[in-house]
Amino acid sequence: MKIQEADAKSLLAAQGLPVPPWQVARDPSAARAAAERFFAAGAERVVVKAQVLVGGRGKAGGVRLAATPDEAEAVARAILALTIKGIPVRKVLVSPAADIVAEYYLAALVDRSARRILVMGSAEGGVEIEEVAARNPAAIVRIHADPYLGLLDWQARRIAFALGLGAHLREAVAIAKGLVATMRANDADLVEVNPLALVREVGPEGIPTERLVCLDAKVTLDDSALPRHPELEAMRDLDEEDPVDLEARRHDISYIRLDGTIGCMVNGAGLAMTTMDLVKRAGGEPANFLDIGGGARADRVAAAMRLILADPNVRAILVNIFGGITRGDEVARGLLEARAAQARTVPMVVRIVGTNADEARRILEAADVETATSLDEAAAKAVAAAARVGPMAAAEPSEANR
Amino acid sequence: MKIQEADAKSLLAAQGLPVPPWQVARDPSAARAAAERFFAAGAERVVVKAQVLVGGRGKAGGVRLAATPDEAEAVARAILALTIKGIPVRKVLVSPAADIVAEYYLAALVDRSARRILVMGSAEGGVEIEEVAARNPAAIVRIHADPYLGLLDWQARRIAFALGLGAHLREAVAIAKGLVATMRANDADLVEVNPLALVREVGPEGIPTERLVCLDAKVTLDDSALPRHPELEAMRDLDEEDPVDLEARRHDISYIRLDGTIGCMVNGAGLAMTTMDLVKRAGGEPANFLDIGGGARADRVAAAMRLILADPNVRAILVNIFGGITRGDEVARGLLEARAAQARTVPMVVRIVGTNADEARRILEAADVETATSLDEAAAKAVAAAARVGPMAAAEPSEANR
């Protein structure tokens, strides 16, 4: 699960990491009020940042500075009017602008190949780490945390020295260890601070000092661990979530809405992706990824049918169940019941493999449902069925579905 | 550092372990008030237990039951009048008496040989584990916690099954893991629950149920780790501590008061014990164990001198400093200064080995201090010096020193 910058920062702050103060605003006047507070506390400028769960907001004009409350309100209004990569901006984060001396990159993530937590750092902060990796891989330091003990002090020091932060050793060590602590405390897959910034501040006696702060933060949480962190569930951004995603999650169905016309219902993620690939190969476009999981229980089949038909773009449904141990006739009956309960009817092509597959085919054909033996055949038939329905009628625009 | 039962129980409770409610009372009327509350809450009897940091209080009459507030007050009065192994009882713990079905032993401790945390359990609870170990070693289950991950669930289950607690598996697992968690959270050397009791309780609808509770608890804390647990320092029982112990600790001196007449000042614990052994071998009795630690700094030498002379039994002082790298002449001068600052004078025999030992000897002899070359000689001279002083005059009784 992705969470917004403000929530990510609160998780870092809970581990004692230095994060500048912030306020989230849902409208320009709230942004203005937040800016006023920061100006009153001594800020010279504030930064207003779009809160969206997609990258590239900076390039899209979603991050801007303001020197007065008026300007902050105007900038917030402009950003709240943006749509970034298809996501309308509904919130902004307001924060005092930092006087940045240098920017670094620091992240902790799950490294599948090494089966460890990997901490990556670079003295080239503020840009995507993939760019740095492509351009100058030697500029990235990589350290695997101890599988039992987490990031050790000496490992954190090594990262700090590699980033040229020897003069801020203690702070850098605390931050590197803090990223891993944040990861472990919340079962995050990724905790990224980019930029980690060395900022200049003026102390109470007018003496300038430099310190490290986490200017931006990105955290993604391990979905498998969410049940044991109920407090993190509150960070799910329902603003950006399709209501059907919620419905899918409720039924333990993996569902991802896509742009095509062939609704897919498959058991198993790999087979579901393969089904999508074969639809495309047969000249069609999948309307979704949908994995109903193991067992193909009747209630899940019904929920999956509802999810697929809620997408007005869908003009045919391809069901591909490799039963293995599941009884095919039960799946077939469940499908017919689920379809009967729906108001909208679209052509359905069903392929069921496994125990009692022949009986399943008889049941389906008796109900005038098209069947297929091979997956390739099923994909081809589904594409043909969708084509027969013809170009979409007056379907709702997909935006309305969000 | 040893802590009292009530404090030990609070550490267990903080880890979520089942501990019956308790109240500590310093006088009979407070004990009565506590008992009244427990009777009002439904207890049929209460138990009153002496709070002393020595074992064997049960045999000494320090644990008694009471069925009425009057009886509780009387029992508390009797216990508060006891002196157990030389320690006057100053506090009692009052708790509802449990209806015990069975008693078990469970403890977590640091196993030096294995360099692991060892969890020991026995179905023979309520008696000293050493007795069980001597009589029936097979009755003790021993499991080493994982050095990185602590006590694993399967290990805790194995202990539970070995104790015959399969019917209370979940509780027993939680308690076994809780002991190790208590140990790790507080840097304890030992967390012992004896007895861990299966008690019968009557539920709200009158249905009897059985559950495991930690009826007694003993915790000793790792002195080296106390600096990082400032909250535990408050559990130090100053009632039972000799004021000189406090003074010794303040100067980083290891001091243990004994019953003899030869005060010892030595650098190094092993050498200090050896010095005591040789005093005894020479026919004397050491008045203390005292390790002034490394470096033999002048302020510590002075503090050590004060500690030794605060013991009225002391009739001679034996100083044994194996300087190694320390300069002997500096130690000699420090000793003379420290002695000069004291009102009371007793004969002093000094042996200094290491750099500038010859000069040290000249300085001491010029001040009429007896010196020695070998440790055996120093011990013999100190014993002889003490004998010359003759039997003790009107020294204060040692109790007054506490």
Add this chain to the structure above:
Amino acid sequence: MSILVGRSTRLVVQGITGREGEFHARAMLEYGTPLVAGVTPGKGGQRAVDGRVPVFDTVAEAVEATGANTSCIFVPAAGAPDAILEAVAAGIGTIFCITEGIPALDMIPVVAAVEAAGARLVGPNCPGATSPGEAKVGIIPGAIHRPGRVGVVSRSGTLTYEAVQAMTDAGIGQSTCVGIGGDPIVGSSFVDVLRLFAADPETGAIVLIGEIGGSAEEEAAAWAADHLADRPKVAFVAGRTAPEGRRMGHAGAIISGGRGTAASKVAALEAAGFLVASSPSEIPALLRSAGVRD
């Protein structure tokens, strides 16, 4: 011969009295797997699967009483990491963890401990392994197999069944089929399994079934180029049409930052001498064209 599971397997099922555990234990027994024991803490002394399998409280007791050397774990996610560690401590050499939904960070110390003990873990969230005609451990349907000489390794569940069924239908048998699981942290990688196949004289060819996300397929390709150059190799990669940044079911299957794409994996596999199918149904024909006969 075969890898991981076979005639010398003596299987203990951890979580045998649960719904899933008992169901699949029965299927394994029916396939002929030497299933010698089950473990459910607190149910020691009972018998499971219609009285055919003795149940023990601990894996250590099961090992002592039955000589079990392989474990298959159906314990729920909260207890599965501990179940793996229990199996390791009891001396089990080969552990299959079927359980899904184990948090990734829980698995990190577990895989380290398995490795330190010299044991082998397959999974979690894997379908298990079958050596057709010898033994099946896990949840792969027994009926799809046919004994033969092609080693199959996959990150998927039902997609593997699809591919294996296609091979069996075409008369091409398998030496062992292994599902390594799609979780971010798994005990055995493609390379680990390929290493076993490379050492198995009865495995004449390889089928590798990958999917988007991570770099396991690229690593497998590099290893196979060096160590399996002489054997026919066919691959399939799921997720060619998957969009970037969306997680496709498994925590594993995601393309992010331009990494983990099907195109990169297909290119690496082809460069390493794999014939890459564009549908599972093409796998048998590609095996034939690479010289596989049965």
Add this chain to the structure above:
Amino acid sequence: MSILVGRSTRLVVQGITGREGEFHARAMLEYGTPLVAGVTPGKGGQRAVDGRVPVFDTVAEAVEATGANTSCIFVPAAGAPDAILEAVAAGIGTIFCITEGIPALDMIPVVAAVEAAGARLVGPNCPGATSPGEAKVGIIPGAIHRPGRVGVVSRSGTLTYEAVQAMTDAGIGQSTCVGIGGDPIVGSSFVDVLRLFAADPETGAIVLIGEIGGSAEEEAAAWAADHLADRPKVAFVAGRTAPEGRRMGHAGAIISGGRGTAASKVAALEAAGFLVASSPSEIPALLRSAGVRD
């Protein structure tokens, strides 16, 4: 020859710029120890001990630049466990930790990690080791030694010096003197060091200096009876008059529940063929009577 430290030692001192670290580093250099590097994070590039020793930020850099193979740690207690792990990770094979006051539970994962890496740790809270005439690592005063053939191992600091001085005064030299430290959890036990002495052809006799508490002396006696039967063995045990239940300085030295008494240790050592001295000053005579000549 010698054990643990000797002519092939290339020493790095961790915490070399601290007061203790620099003081003892100088003494080691003066003794002739091949001290090649120091480490203090943040002081890399400086030179310590009057400019004679290069300082590095990390142990890895020190190893790379100087080929250090042995470390001596003077880092304060809060950082010492990490310093040990850093040395292990940098490939240091022999690590002496002089630091005192490390909580016992901190050391448990550290000794496990040292062992898993195949490295050797002596200490913490130990005085180090000296191979007279070759090298000294730690804080044992150099002047008390004399080269020879008696291996000395001890849980104590100054008590060891006492015993070694007595030997040297009597003209009996040492192959290596090792202080293993008195903390509850130490990296090397008596048995670990005796094993090294047993394998060292230049160590002709053994002096073991124990104290009350724990069972390390009993374990050492049992091991020596089996593996050092043919060599002269002398022992001393401190704490014969120590009362039960009071901790004598070290966390280690305590008699509790009737265990760890001097009597038990003396009996075990005598049964294993040790001559047990009742004063350190008797050690040389006992060595002579057991046949030691120089």
